[in-house]
Amino acid sequence: MNPAPRPPYAGCVAVVATRHGKARALRVPLRRLAGVRLRTPRDLATDALGTFCGSQPRTRSALETVRAKARLAIAASGIPRALASEGSFGGDPTCGLLALHQELLLWRDEARGIELLESCTRPVRHHAVQEVADLAQARSFARRHGFPAHALCVQPAGLAGGAWPNWKGVRDPALLAFAVESCIATSPQRRARLLLDLRAHCHPERMRVLAGLGARLARRLATPCPECASPGWGVHDRRTGLPCAWCGTATAQVAAWIEGCVACGLRRERPRADGLRAADPGDCPQCNP
Ligand SMILES: [Zn+2]
Ligand SMILES: [Zn+2]
Numbered sequence: 001m002n003p004a005p006r007p008p009y010a011g012c013v014a015v016v017a018t019r020h021g022k023a024r025a026l027r028v029p030l031r032r033l034a035g036v037r038l039r040t041p042r043d044l045a046t047d048a049l050g051t052f053c054g055s056q057p058r059t060r061s062a063l064e065t066v067r068a069k070a071r072l073a074i075a076a077s078g079i080p081r082a083l084a085s086e087g088s089f090g091g092d093p094t095c096g097l098l099a100l101h102q103e104l105l106l107w108r109d110e111a112r113g114i115e116l117l118e119s120c121t122r123p124v125r126h127h128a129v130q131e132v133a134d135l136a137q138a139r140s141f142a143r144r145h146g147f148p149a150h151a152l153c154v155q156p157a158g159l160a161g162g163a164w165p166n167w168k169g170v171r172d173p174a175l176l177a178f179a180v181e182s183c184i185a186t187s188p189q190r191r192a193r194l195l196l197d198l199r200a201h202c203h204p205e206r207m208r209v210l211a212g213l214g215a216r217l218a219r220r221l222a223t224p225c226p227e228c229a230s231p232g233w234g235v236h237d238r239r240t241g242l243p244c245a246w247c248g249t250a251t252a253q254v255a256a257w258i259e260g261c262v263a264c265g266l267r268r269e270r271p272r273a274d275g276l277r278a279a280d281p282g283d284c285p286q287c288n289p
Helices: 023-033 063-075 136-142 173-186 204-221
Strands: 015-016 037-039 083-089 100-107 113-126 129-132 152-157 167-170 192-196 234-240 254-258 267-271
Touching: 015 023, 015 063, 023 204, 063 083, 063 100, 083 167, 083 204, 100 204, 113 192, 113 204, 129 136, 136 173, 136 192, 152 173, 167 173, 167 254, 192 254
Parallel strands: 015 037, 015 083
Antiparallel strands: 083 100, 100 113, 129 192, 152 167, 152 192, 234 254, 254 267
16 A cells, blocks of 8 residues: 655745734644644734734735735745735624624745635624723623633723724733723723724634634645646635525525636536535525525
């Protein structure tokens, strides 16, 4: 029996474009599944590309930002391979509806001239903002949002954006009490504004999403293209239109996955893993309009 082929990136080093400890979520899947060892550069100024707390607004799209981070890490480290991620949070966390979290994870290899992107969009539980008038309200907010595993930001309510004294990454109950009371004291409205700290290392829910994306990306890095042998073969897209079991109308359900290569552009369809050939009539626009 032949030994398993060596993954294309086995033994390679890549740099992680982060100051926020994301490497913790990515290190194990990248090493186990693709043989890649991750390095974190010192003093990477990714905050210049935008922050969650509003001190540095984001001006580019998420994809442009994640690509800029990867380039920055490559330039700073001299290592031609980088991994970068970018989270964005949509919806309004003040209205009580579930907000959406989109996370992008990009692999950029300047030696091979390829980029791989994995992404995921899902509802996020711990994303909320509340203004509080006293410590009891602050503690109740903290309890509902997974504190202290999830860290909080505290700001004085009613101060103009950007200039506020800002407590970030608060995880200690005594520090929370101090931050809330001092923000209430400096707020023109005598209220403190509490929000979840969305930076990955402060937000376990986001770290779990990153670890899942890291595993997906690592599997692709370990899979060579059947045509040109470049690493990165994997699912790129999906074809919807699974026919209705009763009338055959195309539904919005996935009919097949599209696998592809980022280097030579080869595309192949892969049938659904569950073997489903027809959609439930409940999902059919004709049978269940
Ligand atoms: Zn139908
Ligand atoms: Zn190829």
